[in-house]
Amino acid sequence: MQPYSYKITLIVFFLLFMATLCVTPMIGSTRINLMNALSGGVHANNNLDANILFQVRLPRILLGALAGAALSVAGAIFQALLRNDLAAPFTLGVSSGAALGAVIAIVFNLNMIILGFPMVALFSFLGALGAVFLVFSLVRTRHGEFPTGILLLAGVTANFFFAAMVMFLHYISDFSQSFRILRWLMGGLDITDYQTVFSIAPMVFLGIGLLGYVSRDLNLISTGIHSATSRGVNVPRIQKIGFITASLITGTVVSITGPIGFVGLIVPHTVRLIVGSDLRILIPASMLFGASFLIVCDTVARTLIAPTEIPVGIITAMLGGPFFVWLLKRKRQI
Amino acid sequence: MNPLLQVEKLDFTYDSEPVLKNVGFSVNKMEFIGLIGPNGSGKSTLLKLMGGVLSCDQGEIFYNNRPTKSINKKELARSITWIPQEHPMVFPFTIQEIVLMGRHPYLSPLSFEGEEDYRISRHAMETTQTLQFAERYFNEISGGEKQRVMLASAIAQEPEVMLLDEPTSALDLKYQVQILNILKRLNEEKNITVIMAMHDLNLASRYCQRLILLQDGAIVQDGTPEEVLQKEIIENVYGVEVNLHTLDGGILVHPVINNQ
Numbered sequence: 001m002q003p004y005s006y007k008i009t010l011i012v013f014f015l016l017f018m019a020t021l022c023v024t025p026m027i028g029s030t031r032i033n034l035m036n037a038l039s040g041g042v043h044a045n046n047n048l049d050a051n052i053l054f055q056v057r058l059p060r061i062l063l064g065a066l067a068g069a070a071l072s073v074a075g076a077i078f079q080a081l082l083r084n085d086l087a088a089p090f091t092l093g094v095s096s097g098a099a100l101g102a103v104i105a106i107v108f109n110l111n112m113i114i115l116g117f118p119m120v121a122l123f124s125f126l127g128a129l130g131a132v133f134l135v136f137s138l139v140r141t142r143h144g145e146f147p148t149g150i151l152l153l154a155g156v157t158a159n160f161f162f163a164a165m166v167m168f169l170h171y172i173s174d175f176s177q178s179f180r181i182l183r184w185l186m187g188g189l190d191i192t193d194y195q196t197v198f199s200i201a202p203m204v205f206l207g208i209g210l211l212g213y214v215s216r217d218l219n220l221i222s223t224g225i226h227s228a229t230s231r232g233v234n235v236p237r238i239q240k241i242g243f244i245t246a247s248l249i250t251g252t253v254v255s256i257t258g259p260i261g262f263v264g265l266i267v268p269h270t271v272r273l274i275v276g277s278d279l280r281i282l283i284p285a286s287m288l289f290g291a292s293f294l295i296v297c298d299t300v301a302r303t304l305i306a307p308t309e310i311p312v313g314i315i316t317a318m319l320g321g322p323f324f325v326w327l328l329k330r331k332r333q334i
Numbered sequence: 335m336n337p338l339l340q341v342e343k344l345d346f347t348y349d350s351e352p353v354l355k356n357v358g359f360s361v362n363k364m365e366f367i368g369l370i371g372p373n374g375s376g377k378s379t380l381l382k383l384m385g386g387v388l389s390c391d392q393g394e395i396f397y398n399n400r401p402t403k404s405i406n407k408k409e410l411a412r413s414i415t416w417i418p419q420e421h422p423m424v425f426p427f428t429i430q431e432i433v434l435m436g437r438h439p440y441l442s443p444l445s446f447e448g449e450e451d452y453r454i455s456r457h458a459m460e461t462t463q464t465l466q467f468a469e470r471y472f473n474e475i476s477g478g479e480k481q482r483v484m485l486a487s488a489i490a491q492e493p494e495v496m497l498l499d500e501p502t503s504a505l506d507l508k509y510q511v512q513i514l515n516i517l518k519r520l521n522e523e524k525n526i527t528v529i530m531a532m533h534d535l536n537l538a539s540r541y542c543q544r545l546i547l548l549q550d551g552a553i554v555q556d557g558t559p560e561e562v563l564q565k566e567i568i569e570n571v572y573g574v575e576v577n578l579h580t581l582d583g584g585i586l587v588h589p590v591i592n593n594q
Contacts (some may be wrong), residue, residue: 005444026548042392215442220435226387229419232411232439232493277425280446 005227006281009274015286018223020292024299025057025276029306034318045313055192062197064298064312065291067257068267070204070249075264076271076282079212080222081239082148087325089164089264090244092151093131093158093210099185100162103169106180116195120184121255124128128251131158145225146239165205187258187313191299200252207249208287214238223275260294260313262320267293268326336399338363338527339384339495345392346379346551352378354551356389357393358435361529363494366521368538369531370562370573371548377531379420380548384465385416385540397495415493417484419500423472429483430468433459435491437510451490458489464514478509485516496520502537510534514541540584547571559585 026034030052039047054191074089082091090096102124104110110119138154140144191197211218213334217238220228225235250264265291268282275281294312297319337360344356354376361367369377382388385403395402402410415436419535436458447455452546459465462482462572467475468550472483483500488496496517501511518541538545539559547555547562549571555562563585568576575590 080425086423211563216438216441216443220438223423223435224418224421225434226382227416227421229387229407230385230411230414230416231435232408234407272425276431277427280432 007303009281010284010288013285015293015314016064017135017288020295021061023294024061025053027299028057030053031145039239040292040298041301053142058128059191059194060189061196061295061300062194063257064295066197066201066204067189067260068263068290068292068294069287070071070209071260071264071272072267072293073208073211073249073284074246076286077218078264078280079244079268080218080279081146081246082152083222083224084152085269086265086324087152088262090133090159090259090261091095092135092155092247093162094128094247095254095259096162096166097134098124098128098251098289099259100165100169101125101130102184102255102258103173103181106177106184106219107169109177116189116199118243125255127162128247128254131162132244132251133332134158145236146243148333155218162215164226164291172327179188184258187260187316188301188309189260190307190309190311191256191259196256200256204249207252208283210241212295213242215283218242218279219277222279258311258313260316262323263290263294264298264322266316268321279300289324295316337361338398338523339395340396340399341380341384341392342394342396344380344383344390345394346376346383346388346390352567353474354383354390355394356555357548357551359546359553359556361495361527363527364521364525365527366518366531366541366543366546367529367546368528368542370533370535370538371554374550375548376551377548378499381499381529381531383418385414385497386410387416408439411491411493413493414495414497415488416492417488417501419503421472421480421484426471426473429464429470429472430455432472432483433468433487433490436487437529439491454492455486455490458486461489461520462486464513472538474535478505478512481509481513482516485513486497489520493526495527495529495565500531500533503533510537515542526573535563535568535587536584539587540582563587563589 003016018172026032032049032052037047037053072088078087079085080091102120105120105123110123112119114122135151135158139150170178173181217233220231221235221238229235235239268286269295271282271286271289275285297315298312301310301315337388339361342358344354344357345352357380365565369380371377379388380411382389386407389403397405397413427458433455434451436448436449437455440451444530456465459468462485463480464479464486467479472480475483481590498545501513507514514537517528519532521528542559545559546553555567563578565576565578569589577590579586579588
């Protein structure tokens with residue numbers, strides 16, 4: 001893709017994202033008056049409209065944007081690195097490792113808050129890191145490259161193992177813990193402060209930036225590791241950067257939101273159909289489209305059976321299942 | 335004259351199975367070499383090692399007297415390219431995108447291909463007669479066309495040495511000759527050194543000035559087609575009884591079939 005059409009494409013995706021960001025805060029179980037909300041300033045305590053808009057909806061929408069962006073970019077990266085278009089950010093066990101961490105914190109009643117993060121989030125981040133470390137330490141080869149077939153198997157195995165541990169802990173937990181576990185595993189964006197958003201944003205942006213920086217190398221790896229080497233790509237180094245960075249941004253997001261499935265599968269695929277396979281454009285476009293997509297899904301989750309809010313992970317999974325089937329059928333036709 | 339490439343005492347072991355044993359030879363600029371030998375004789379591995387795709391256990395490969403291990407990957411890619419036998423492609427890239435990927439070693443991170451890169455890629459597609467489907471997707475074209483596209487991508491890389499792993503073995507006669515003619519032209523007009531693994535001994539003898547015969551990871555014979563394609567040598571290495579004929583300046587290796 002040439003630089004000029006590159007810019008146009010990105011502007012279109014950016015406008016879509018801005019439109020989502022402007023429209024969705026207006027939608028919800030309570031109707032708000034925009035003029036009223038804006039006139040009172042951000043911290044007017046007696047202004048109900050402003051409160052709903054700025055304290056309830058906006059943090060949640062921003063978290064949705066970050067999570068959608070991170071998961072979609074990570075999905076695009078995992079698909080390219082594993083040369084498998086059915087791969088997703090959770091394929092290698094990141095989310096189930098995170099789940100195990102979170103469930104441990106819940107079952108052992110670790111309710112302290114450290115550095116502004118609840119223990120559940122910290123433990124799930126550590127769980128995600130542990131899973132990544134475990135999977136990659138299993139599959140090293142002597143040339144430092146990651147054989148993708150073994151990596152996939154190791155990831156699937158890790159997923160099953162962590163899921164079994166989660167089930168065990170779930171089984172021995174009491175009723176209230178059980179509810180919290182189940183709720184965490186469904187994945188959701190229900191936060192009510194900006195601090196969480198601001199504390200994970202740098203990690204997500206740095207990660208996406210780094211992945212963008214090596215995107216042309218990743219393009220070549222997605223066509224085959226040996227031919228990438230013969231085109232001058234330092235394959236072991238780029239694989240390491242790609243896998244670790246994509247896992248880190250996934251783990252960061254999942255530690256706050258829980259596993260929100262299928263976003264990392266659906267978004268890169270849809271965007272690839274529009275902009276092609278070149279990661280130099282696929283990464284920024286997936287970031288913007290993923291952010292918009294998750295915000296919209298969460299808006300549906302907030303309003304579908306209002307005033308009850310559904311965890312957004314349920315909505316994405318309900319969309320993701322049929323999408324996956326469509327994808328498989330389409331693949332078989334080719 | 336110093337050799338362009340020098341392979342010295344190369345050993346390579348795969349899963350504790352020795353694939354190459356003490357392989358050594360040197361290549362001069364502009365040579366057109368065919369690597370021949372039975373399946374599993376180590377041709378593909380040798381090409382991968384020479385292209386820096388694999389690294390060897392023992393021994394050394396020198397390019398212009400420098401060990402290839404010590405050369406930066408991008409720098410090496412501007413001089414040596416390796417083209418695999420098959421090109422499985424998961425994601426829909428267009429032909430043009432694939433060919434432009436050959437420009438990777440000349441670009442800095444974050445940059446896009448410029449006018450010059452497009453011009454070089456277009457020229458490479460003209461050379462391989464693939465320009466007419468530049469906008470089509472790689473997975474939609476035939477095997478022979480794919481091989482030509484990968485060749486175009488390698489030409490866009492502007493290398494001094496091309497290493498090809500059985501570039502013709504999956505193609506019909508027309509495409510085989512087409513690919514080999516392109517390689518011959520690159521060799522004669524662009525002074526590109528060509529080293530390719532081949533199974534078809536007849537075509538190898540027609541196109542290559544020099545053949546290197548491998549058996550069980552070791553070089554059995556190295557020389558002109560006349561020197562290498564001898565009745566006893568072929569029968570010994572391949573375990574098949576053959577008759578040799580000469581036709582149009584090429585050697586015809588004709589297996590004897592006796593199952594009466």
